[in-house]
Structure formats: structure tokens, C-alpha cells
Amino acid sequence: MIKRSAGKNPYPGVSRNKDRHGRARWRVRLKGVPQTYLPGEYGSAEFRAAYEQVVNGERTKKVEPAPRHAHGTFNWLIEQYKQTPTWEKMAPIRLRNLQYNFDRFSRDHGERTVASLKSQHVEALLAKKAATPAAANKLLKLIKRLCRFAIRRGIISIDPTVGVDRYNENPDGFHTWTEAEIVQFEQHHGVGSKAVLALQLMLCTGAARQDVCLMGFRNVSGHRISYSRGKTGGFVDVPILPQLKCEIKLVPAGQGTFLVHTGDRPYKPETFGN
Structure with missing residues (x-):
């Protein structure tokens, strides 16, 4: 004692x-x-x-x-999901994106019980995002993920997202900029701006965001620029086009990467995307 x-x-x-x-x-x-x-x-x-x-x-x-969240709520369900092997095996970028989506959902609906969610509630949530079909479908996918997990955990027996239709999106995907729109973008931001440098790096090299974040003078040799693709591992070696050369000339010689933010730190793929 x-x-x-x-x-x-x-x-x-x-x-x-x-x-x-x-x-x-x-x-x-x-x-x-x-x-x-x-x-x-x-x-x-x-x-x-x-x-x-x-x-x-x-x-x-x-x-x-001490309970972290009330049993059966969406907050509780999300915490349970994050203890599964599925969560632990996710790639870092996908993990951060899903965590961000979970956080947004929790702020508005975390204290609600999973069992109280009905199909009409799901449809009402999606209707609030009708102006942005892609966002509505993304939310539906998130709710469907949670509901299917809730079924496996015995919290519900029927998936309320079943029968809820996705919104029609643009079948052609994102609009591809025209030459006139590219010129408009450059005129708006101006020569030597970070926005125009990023644009030209991607246009002239075909680099994805995870590749362009790592590019610097070490990738330049003579009149050519090369890099390894993060997704496929393939090697790219292309000539430096005049419009890109003009932008690279304005980058300080001692800068580690072409694109930096606060404190001359290089971007991460997700922060660059944001």
C-alpha cells in the first residue's frame, strides 16, 4: 500500500x-x-x-x-482502421492523403455513430458537393471504405453506400491548357517567378511532381537535363529548350534544388502539389 x-x-x-x-x-x-x-x-x-x-x-x-473515442462512432472506427495491417502497409504519400481525408471527415462527422448512417444521409452529404463531382465521388469512396470496415468489425450489417450513385465527371479528365492559356499564365506570374519555373520544368522535361521537386543544377550537363523517374525508375535525358534555359539562368547558383520554399527548403511532392 x-x-x-x-x-x-x-x-x-x-x-x-x-x-x-x-x-x-x-x-x-x-x-x-x-x-x-x-x-x-x-x-x-x-x-x-x-x-x-x-x-x-x-x-x-x-x-x-481511458477511452479515446466513444465505441461505434466514426472517430472510433477510424482509430480502429489505423491499427490494421492495411493501414501499416500503405505507401507514405497515400497514407498522408488518407489521413488528411479522415481528419476532414472527423471534424464534421466524427462523433456520429456509424450505425445511424443511412443511404439518404450519404446522398445528402454528396449533394452538398454536387458542384464538384470529383470531390463528391471522393467522399463517397471514403465513406464506403469506412462502412465496409465497419461491417467486418460487426458494427453494422448493411452498407448504407450500396445503391448510392456516383456523380458524373468530365469523361475527358482535366482540361489540357492551350498555348494561349500557357502564355496567359506566364504573363500573369512573370519571368523569373517560381510558378513559371515550375511550369517550364514540367513542360520541357515531362517530369512528375515527385521528380521536379528533386531537380537542381546536378541534373544539368552542358545543354541537357536528365533525371530518373520516381514512379517507373526509367531514365530521362533531354535537351534544355530555350524557354527553360531562360528560367534556369535566374536560379541562384548555390541553390540545392530549382524549386524551394521557406528557408530555401526543397518541396516534398505533397507540399508541391498543394
Whole structure:
């Protein structure tokens, strides 16, 4: 048993908190001990026994671990999903993108229960993004991922996204800029701007964003520029066209990569994309 002096707080590490329903709960937080909620009224026999078990490292079924999110909510489901092998095996870029989408969804719907979601609710959420069909379909894909996982976990038995139609997107994909639009872009940003340099690097080399972020003077040899494609591993070696040469000349010679942001740091593919 732990001996305590008769001070203001006879239970060091214990603090009063309220759960999402406004009910008072007593939480113990001590170094080297998992955060735990104590049962019973403050100072009761049940409370004291649980406190002694925690501080002495004697975990029993009566000592309830602090829940991060309410069971059955979307926040809880997302936390469960992030503990699966599927999540752990994802590529870093895909992982960050999905985490970003999860965070956005959680801010608006995280406290809602998965079981309460119906097809009409899904359709209403998508309708709010009707002006941007691609965004609506992206949201549908995210909800479908969570609902299918919820079925595997036994939270729901019917997928509410079944029968919900995707929105029609442009079958031709993104609009390809015309020569006039490229000129308009260059005139707007101006020669020597980072925007025009990025444009010319991609136009004149065919580089993807993950490739263009790494380009620098080390890729230049004489009148040619070369790089290895991050996605395929293929090697590209092309002549430096006049419009690109004009932009590269304006880059400081000691700069590590052609494209940098705050503190002359190189871009990461995801920050460059943003």
C-alpha cells in the first residue's frame, strides 16, 4: 500500500474531467502508468482500491482504461482502421492523403455513430458537393471504405453506400491548357517567378511532381537535363529548350534544388502539389 500525507490531494495524479455527456469522471495520470479512469465516487472504497491497483501496477478488470473515442462512432472506427495491417502497409504519400481525408471527415462527422448512417444521409452529404463531382465521388469512396470496415468489425450489417450513385465527371479528365492559356499564365506570374519555373520544368522535361521537386543544377550537363523517374525508375535525358534555359539562368547558383520554399527548403511532392 502507498502511504500518503494528509495534504490537499491525497491521490497524486488524479484529476476531475467530464466526458462528452457532461458526466464527471476521475482520471489518474502518472509517469510510467497508462492513463486510466477510476470507478466509483471520489474517495470511495472502490475508488481507493482502483487507485492503489494503478499506482502499484496491478491492473485488473475493475480498472477501466481511458477511452479515446466513444465505441461505434466514426472517430472510433477510424482509430480502429489505423491499427490494421492495411493501414501499416500503405505507401507514405497515400497514407498522408488518407489521413488528411479522415481528419476532414472527423471534424464534421466524427462523433456520429456509424450505425445511424443511412443511404439518404450519404446522398445528402454528396449533394452538398454536387458542384464538384470529383470531390463528391471522393467522399463517397471514403465513406464506403469506412462502412465496409465497419461491417467486418460487426458494427453494422448493411452498407448504407450500396445503391448510392456516383456523380458524373468530365469523361475527358482535366482540361489540357492551350498555348494561349500557357502564355496567359506566364504573363500573369512573370519571368523569373517560381510558378513559371515550375511550369517550364514540367513542360520541357515531362517530369512528375515527385521528380521536379528533386531537380537542381546536378541534373544539368552542358545543354541537357536528365533525371530518373520516381514512379517507373526509367531514365530521362533531354535537351534544355530555350524557354527553360531562360528560367534556369535566374536560379541562384548555390541553390540545392530549382524549386524551394521557406528557408530555401526543397518541396516534398505533397507540399508541391498543394
